[in-house]
Amino acid sequence: MNHSKPQNQEIVLAKHPEGAVKEDTFKFNDIDMPKCKDGEILIKSIYVSVDPGMRGFMDKGDSDNAGTKFKLNEPITSRTVAQVMDSNNADFKTGDIVHGRFAWQKYQSVSADELEKVDPDLAPISTAVSMLGIPGLAAYFGMLKIGQAKKGETVVVSGAAGSVGSIASQVARIMGCKVVGIAGSAEKIDYLENDLGLDKGINYKETDDMQAAIKEACPDGVDVFFDNVGGELFDAVFANINEHARIAICGQIADYNTGDAPQGTRPMHTLIKKSARMEGFVVYDFKDEFDAAKKQISAWYNDGEMIYKENLIEGFENIPSAFIGLFEGDNIGKQIVKVGEVESNKK
Template sequence: MKIKQILLAARPKGLPVAEDFKTETATLPELQPGEVLVKPLYLSVDPYMRGRMNDTRSYIPPFQVDAPIESSGVAEVTASKADQFKPGDKVMSTAPRPFLPWATAAIFPAAHLRKVDDSIPLTHYLGLLGVPGLTAYFGMVDIGKPKPGETVVVSGAAGAVGIVVGQIAKIMGCRAVGIAGGSEKIKLLTDTFDFDAAIDYKGNPDMDSAVAAACPNGVDVYFDNVGGDISDAVARHLNFFARVPLCGQISLYNSTEVPVGPRIQPILVTRSILMQGFIITNYASRFGEGVKQLAEWIKAGKIKYTETIEEGFDRLPDALLGLFSGKNSGKMIVKV
């Protein structure tokens, strides 16, 4: 069986470009007993994937040059030699390989797949009930520990994680302030997702004053998705005993030199602030808890969501690159 697949052609220097990807054809072998042939329906693109394009040690192995890129996805079974799956079943991959290759079809051992309930929108498994939603939930509940009346600021607020963070803040009785780029995203945060205030970093050259105006009582929880100058500005307004869940640093992912900025440690020390980095797999044993709570909030109408869906297998590289220019509102997904 002939398939198309998208490979990493070269390791990027700075911002990735189209030439760092290449599309090739390949031939799949015959299906063996215990194996399942799947066709991807939706593939996720996420900021962390930029780090996997580098040949550096991290919490997840790097992509290999001349090998298919991979990401979270939902697929349909098209052929099966395993009793537990039949054609038409909707599935996701599980450990030890919880990703789908960027290919028009793939073969998996049945033990590495799990069925999903297709009465729920399939894209929810990549967003609200997937890694972004769980990241927002555990980062806020376990590290942020928001209390009623506190001010919660989230950067990258119009992204897949940030939108959920702000709504969890509201559920917990906090003032939610989002930072995003562009007037359309600012309107989305305040009008659709009920943020109390939103700051357009593209339209505010003085972020220090903008944060001060939006947070007159200071910042108690800063959910940091972007790092860089934005986080430097927020840090100056952190209150005593503030908590900083450190989720992402997308503004720095394409840096070719070691970034140098204000030294935050004196602020952390003198104000007794907790800053803690985390990755979602730290909470793997509690995913059931997170999905259950998020689902309850969704059913109660307390959490809304938005997605940016590109169509077409060949759009995968452009969708990934679009994350770094802020092309997406909410979760970026490619419908294969």
């Protein structure tokens, strides 16, 4: 029997990346086990989420936004599911499953206002950072509140096999829309068409003329465009929008690793001509409605109307490579790193 004390580790930002993130962007440190101070909760990381949007926080900040950037030689943070190991707070007990934005550390002590409890009865606990977390909520609100997808409309989703896109596509399908998903491999197209039940998947890496491919897949034009990618894919879909189209700008992964903002289509004239609306959003715009959204998404999941997929990578030491893999198109579904086991004797 192994009674050795657990070892604690952290991953810090070693340097600001120039362009693409590499392994030497990160550094591992052995650190002491945290002390659980008065009012605090000691947690053990179980599932760590890696997301493309974190890339911007790794850049060097200027005086306007330095406070929102990761700092050199300090731990990177991301959405994490954790288990309470010890608690000096009446609201949380040992064994509880929680989630929040935590440091890339195996163990840490945090204040109660950083934690939300995870209900293991809604869905598997890892979904707190995927289907029932920020990706699922962004998909839900982006499609229904910004996109306002309605039965019979044609919806296009870029990055459709990813953590947000796969949920957004299914929300549109459940609403009774015709749904076309864009992704970058034959395996992903198979997933979109056969697992998620989309009407059509387009492999942009195998398509010479995306604008024509969208037109062929959407002969009645595009009513709702849920964009996770930006760049030239945006231009191709935008060229096919209908009058009164709604465009929800959720992410721009095509541009995250570029130093200079790329020049593309200027959309203003077309937006006027088509009486169309383009709107960016962050999921916290809808935070008052999170609980209702989680209940609806979990109901769809438990009824079998919605599926979700996790690209699960094992091991704390693999967090950096899992993050880098996002930009190489490795993942179908939500990229998550499992870094610990839930301890049943803690309950």
